[in-house]
Amino acid sequence: MDLTLKSLHLVNFKNHRETRFDFDSRINCITGMNGSGKTNVLEAIYYLSFCKGYFNPQDAQNVLHGEEYFSIRGESDRGGPVAVSCAVQKGQRKRFKKDDKEYERLADHIGSFPVVIISPYDVDLIREGSEERRKFVDMVISLDDRDYLNTIIDYNRALSQRNNLLKYFWANRTMDKTQLGLWNEQLCHLGAKVYARRASFFEEFRPIFKEIQSAVSLGRDDADIHYRSQLSEGDMLPQLEAALDKEMARHHTLVGTHKDDMLMTVNGHAVKKFGSQGQQKTFLIAMKLAQFQFIKAKTGLKPLLLLDDVFDKIDDERVAYMVDLVSEQKFGQIFITDTSKERLGRVLSDIGESYNTIELTNLKSEKVEEG
Structure with a gap:
């Protein structure tokens, strides 16, 4: 339609x-x-x-x-x-x-x-930090998956509460492992759902992107995208427990899907460091056209x-x-x-x-x- x-x-x-x-x-x-x-x-x-x-x-x-x-x-x-x-x-x-x-x-x-927009501002997807790339992935998924959007909202709320707790512990030189454990449990449960959905998204989105990028670049470049997550290394809870001392020192959560990223390459090298201006623009156009095709396939x-x-x-x-x-x-x-x-x-x-x-x-x- x-x-x-x-x-x-x-x-x-x-x-x-x-x-x-x-x-x-x-x-x-x-x-x-x-x-x-x-x-x-x-x-x-x-x-x-x-x-x-x-x-x-x-x-x-x-x-x-x-x-x-x-x-x-x-x-x-x-x-x-x-x-x-x-x-x-x-x-x-x-x-x-x-x-x-x-x-x-x-x-x-x-x-x-x-709506899908292609703009010079898209270069932030490549040049800025991982938050920009997570926002892109979450936005594309959420257009057809309301449950995922609600999960992201709940995850970010739990993450904020856990970070506030870490700051409180540090400021008051105290620790309540029972209270922290409750937030760990909630964050791990939500994080596992986010990780599974993002991994599924990349399995679907990657071949669409690669086909379009090859066409837009006229076959001159071999570009690729890969999902990077701490949760691919194992369950989130043991990683949280192992990172607690560092988290107390830094007053925020260091493990979770809020640290996920998307690796972007062209001809086997990071497009951020080694891609020319034209290659970066072609890469981003292909990303957005792939977004269009993905949304169309999901929503009709x-x-x-x-x-x-x-x-x-x-x-x-x-x-x-x-x-x-x-x-x-x-x-x-x-x-x-x-x-x-x-x-x-x-x-x-x-x-x-x-x-x-x-x-x-x-x-x-x-x-x-x-x-």
């Missing part, structure tokens, strides 16, 4: 005081100079999926300067009309609605409006695909392949941003179908017919 965003209405969101967009059901190109707000349109669409921003998750910082609130409303089609809206008032709880019915928990919305829905400035620093041959790939019918609605309307026109001229262009200099929308 195709998920389609028919329109988007922004009020006081970033640099948009009040803007309405009407979209094509397939390909939408958003052009404008840097600072015109084209990436902010993708940010708003991302909000409708994850209840927070991709580029800036701090809600208050996404309110137009001088205003007290912002609102985002999307009219979509998922086998029938569906309205999704988000409202943020400074100092108040964020409100999120589907068909004007407010969610009690934001987590209950995750997965109902799937084609996520919205958001491409933010993806053609920079990629050679023309790979650009042509990417455009040809995402224009296939296995992909659904696509949103592309670029500073150059002319460049997008050249890139899309051979795909054989119409597309919509929105120029943010004057917010004029025009239909470009099949050429």
